[in-house]
Amino acid sequence: MTTAYAPPEVAPAPLLPGLRFELVKLLSPWRVRLLLLACLVAPAAFVAVVSAQTSLPTDTVFGRWMHATGFAGSLVVLAFACSWGLPLLTSLVAGDVFAAEDRLGTWRHLLVAVRSPRRIFAAKALAALSVVVLLVVAIGLSSVLGGVLTVGAHPLVGLDGHTLGAGEAARTVLLAWLCVLPPTLALAAVGLLGSVVLGRSPMGLLLPAVLALTMNLVLLLPVPVPLRLALPSNAFLAWRGLFTEPAHTGPLLLGTAVSLFWAVLATALAYVLFLRRDFTDLAYDGAGRRAIAAAALPLAGLAGIGALAIGVLTPASGTGIEKAKVEASLATAYGHLYRLQAAQLHRPAVTEAQLAASADCDKGGTRVVDRGPGHDWRCVVSWHLPGTSAVGTAIYQLDVTAEGRYVADGDGPKEVNGNFWVRTPSGDAPNPLWQLDGYVDLLDD
Amino acid sequence: MEPAARARGIIKTYGDVVALDGVDLDIGAGQVHGLVGPNGAGKTTLLGLLLGLATADTGTLEVLAPPVAGFVDGPGLYPTLTARQNLAALAALHREPTAGVDEALAEVGLTDVAGDRVRGFSLGMRQRLGLAAALLTRPRLLVLDEPANGLDPAGKRHVHRVIARLAADGVGVVLSSHRMDDLAELCSEVTLLCAGRVVFSGPVAKLAAEAGELGYGVLTSDEARAVAVASGTTGLRVAGTDPLVVRGPADALDDLVVRLVHAGVALRELAPVVSPLEAAFLALTGAEEAS
Ligand SMILES: Nc1ncnc2c1ncn2[C@@H]1O[C@H](COP(=O)(O)OP(=O)(O)OP(=O)(O)O)[C@@H](O)[C@H]1O
Ligand SMILES: [Mg+2]
Numbered sequence: 001m002t003t004a005y006a007p008p009e010v011a012p013a014p015l016l017p018g019l020r021f022e023l024v025k026l027l028s029p030w031r032v033r034l035l036l037l038a039c040l041v042a043p044a045a046f047v048a049v050v051s052a053q054t055s056l057p058t059d060t061v062f063g064r065w066m067h068a069t070g071f072a073g074s075l076v077v078l079a080f081a082c083s084w085g086l087p088l089l090t091s092l093v094a095g096d097v098f099a100a101e102d103r104l105g106t107w108r109h110l111l112v113a114v115r116s117p118r119r120i121f122a123a124k125a126l127a128a129l130s131v132v133v134l135l136v137v138a139i140g141l142s143s144v145l146g147g148v149l150t151v152g153a154h155p156l157v158g159l160d161g162h163t164l165g166a167g168e169a170a171r172t173v174l175l176a177w178l179c180v181l182p183p184t185l186a187l188a189a190v191g192l193l194g195s196v197v198l199g200r201s202p203m204g205l206l207l208p209a210v211l212a213l214t215m216n217l218v219l220l221l222p223v224p225v226p227l228r229l230a231l232p233s234n235a236f237l238a239w240r241g242l243f244t245e246p247a248h249t250g251p252l253l254l255g256t257a258v259s260l261f262w263a264v265l266a267t268a269l270a271y272v273l274f275l276r277r278d279f280t281d282l283a284y285d286g287a288g289r290r291a292i293a294a295a296a297l298p299l300a301g302l303a304g305i306g307a308l309a310i311g312v313l314t315p316a317s318g319t320g321i322e323k324a325k326v327e328a329s330l331a332t333a334y335g336h337l338y339r340l341q342a343a344q345l346h347r348p349a350v351t352e353a354q355l356a357a358s359a360d361c362d363k364g365g366t367r368v369v370d371r372g373p374g375h376d377w378r379c380v381v382s383w384h385l386p387g388t389s390a391v392g393t394a395i396y397q398l399d400v401t402a403e404g405r406y407v408a409d410g411d412g413p414k415e416v417n418g419n420f421w422v423r424t425p426s427g428d429a430p431n432p433l434w435q436l437d438g439y440v441d442l443l444d445d
Numbered sequence: 446m447e448p449a450a451r452a453r454g455i456i457k458t459y460g461d462v463v464a465l466d467g468v469d470l471d472i473g474a475g476q477v478h479g480l481v482g483p484n485g486a487g488k489t490t491l492l493g494l495l496l497g498l499a500t501a502d503t504g505t506l507e508v509l510a511p512p513v514a515g516f517v518d519g520p521g522l523y524p525t526l527t528a529r530q531n532l533a534a535l536a537a538l539h540r541e542p543t544a545g546v547d548e549a550l551a552e553v554g555l556t557d558v559a560g561d562r563v564r565g566f567s568l569g570m571r572q573r574l575g576l577a578a579a580l581l582t583r584p585r586l587l588v589l590d591e592p593a594n595g596l597d598p599a600g601k602r603h604v605h606r607v608i609a610r611l612a613a614d615g616v617g618v619v620l621s622s623h624r625m626d627d628l629a630e631l632c633s634e635v636t637l638l639c640a641g642r643v644v645f646s647g648p649v650a651k652l653a654a655e656a657g658e659l660g661y662g663v664l665t666s667d668e669a670r671a672v673a674v675a676s677g678t679t680g681l682r683v684a685g686t687d688p689l690v691v692r693g694p695a696d697a698l699d700d701l702v703v704r705l706v707h708a709g710v711a712l713r714e715l716a717p718v719v720s721p722l723e724a725a726f727l728a729l730t731g732a733e734e735a736s
Pocket of ligand 1: 464482483486588
């Protein structure tokens with residue numbers, strides 16, 4: 001008789017105990033418990049300590065407002081988390097779920113217990129994604145609580161200078177944290193993929209971090225907007241658009257969609273490659289070069305197709321940073337902040353409409369085209385002095401980054417945008433017109 | 446005896462390596478069946494097939510008394526979880542009540558360390574926990590790959606007792622081992638594998654008979670005279686001197702003892718150099734000539 005033996009069809013283990021098992025395994029090492037504890041404590045401690053310092057992290061968005069409101073601290077933590085914190089976290093969690101079984105040599109036993117590789121994959125993927133979400137929620141809540149408890153839930157000045165009331169600020173900050181979940185999940189999915197493809201090798205563990213840092217480097221460069229928006233990391237920056245009025249949701253929605261595409265594709269690839277492996281082979285050490293190509297090429301393809309689609313379907317082109325956009329953004333921010341300054345100096349109230357601020361910008365003198373990121377933007381802001389027919393002018397030096405965020409540095413006249421202190425309800429603060437953060441929507445026409 | 450599992454003409458290859466080459470195996474319910482063989486003989490592969498971890502290339506394999514449980518290549522535990530957590534997770538995956546967890550832990554004598562992380566367990570404790578894990582599903586066929594590996598004498602006796610009790614309850618047990626003395630103590634039947642083929646299958650007593658002529662070590666009060674006496678004994682070959690090793694039928698050995706005493710040489714010990722089972726193992730697997 002030469003019939004091949006097939007094991008009797010057995011019902012796979014139920015999904016819920018499988019998921020619980022994976023969660024218990026994921027959360028049982030000290031490394032992960034410490035990580036969770038750190039995510040709960042460190043952000044609150046950071047916000048509390050830094051907010052009490054005299055020098056604030058003004059290089060980071062909202063850093064200059066940390067004295068004024070607890071929400072700013074949370075957003076500084078968010079910005080840090082987006083640039084390296086979350087990639088590292090996802091690496092440590094998602095990058096290890098599959099590789100851990102390789103390390104322990106437990107695949108065969110898990111297979112005997114669960115009786116279905118599909119169920120194993122589903123439980124592991126769900127467990128990893130839930131732990132990653134849990135960590136993000138922990139960091140978000142910790143930073144908000146730390147800020148609100150030590151500095152207070154005061155109004156927040158947005159990236160166009162308009163003031164968000166405490167309630168609106170709280171809602172928008174929570175929404176911003178929510179918006180980094182999709183790109184985090186995309187990285188986690190890449191982590192799963194690396195864990196499946198690269199097995200025990202440390203590269204598998206570090207894949208999300210390496211990918212995220214590479215993408216961050218790309219995003220620092222003045223790459224064409226469609227390519228920039230096609231990278232899931234862009235969604236780590238796009239939440240800034242929530243803090244203007246009206247909100248710039250274009251890049252944010254695109255970033256969310258791109259991230260979800262990445263998350264789904266990377267998970268699907270991991271699934272296919274996972275089901276193909278031979279669990280009886282103890283010497284298995286990663287799926288080999290062909291599988292690495294099978295994992296990397298579709299993702300690169302997704303980035304390429306995404307960039308093409310965005311290029312065709314949206315008005316995005318070039319670096320997205322144009323003279324007119326910078327001028328409009330700065331004029332708006334100036335108007336809002338002038339009003340704030342008037343209130344802080346107890347001057348008669350003015351409205352943005354009365355001021356009718358406008359800006360005239362130039363990049364790098366007459367020989368350079370006025371577009372693209374750089375620290376050589378120079379703008380002259382004009383506005384109508386309230387109660388007179390006179391027109392005031394003020395000069396700003398702008399450092400515009402490739403992502404569309406800029407810092408405007410007041411260059412006179414001194415009594416308008418110089419470095420002096422004003423008295424505010426939450427203590428002395430620098431003149432709001434001295435240095436200000438702004439945001440240019442790369443997708444805008 | 447009722448059969449618990451039956452294999453016929455199993456062939457399993459990994460690329461160019463033929464791990465199993467036409468293996469027949471019968472395991473009866475209530476029987477402890479030993480699987481022996483040199484490294485790479487295919488023991489783990491065969492046990493893995495029984496557990497459903499892989500499929501044979503050709504041949505038939507029937508598990509007639511399900512459910513089957515057990516482990517190959519170590520007990521497969523998670524070091525960061527406690528003993529109880531490890532078992533509770535497995536029980537949940539098998540839809541078994543968690544009450545069975547403490548029962549299984551007690552069965553293998555690990556109740557005291559149930560709340561400790563497996564990371565700190567000795568090899569023997571892990572083996573016992575692996576056995577407890579296999580007991581959770583109350584299997585009718587138990588498959589154990591080197592279950593006595595790393596056990597101290599007390600632990601080994603404990604495990605042997607558990608296995609013997611299971612067999613008495615009608616569970617078919619198939620286990621592999623490198624130690625012939627363990628198998629002799631525990632198994633009613635053994636199958637000897639060599640390079641993927643069955644070179645012997647049957648009762649342990651019959652295996653001992655395959656040993657052929659054994660070498661006996663002779664310890665006396667006067668080595669030199671003993672060698673001389675042995676050389677002069679008909680039917681006896683001197684296989685080595687210092688210490689003296691002789692080979693021959695039983696009556697020749699008797700003759701040697703009588704002649705030693707007559708020659709005024711005191712006999713201190715006369716014992717096989719290797720046990721009969723080991724000798725059979727070496728003879729059947731061809732390892733004797735190699736070494
Ligand atoms: N997954 C695998 N891939 C390739 N070859 C394998 C695989 N599993 C087993 N083999 C080969 O099959 C043969 C039998 O291996 P097996 O592990 O069954 O031997 P064993 O009798 O259990 O040995 P040991 O006493 O060392 O545990 C060996 O030559 C081994 O190299
Ligand atoms: Mg083996």
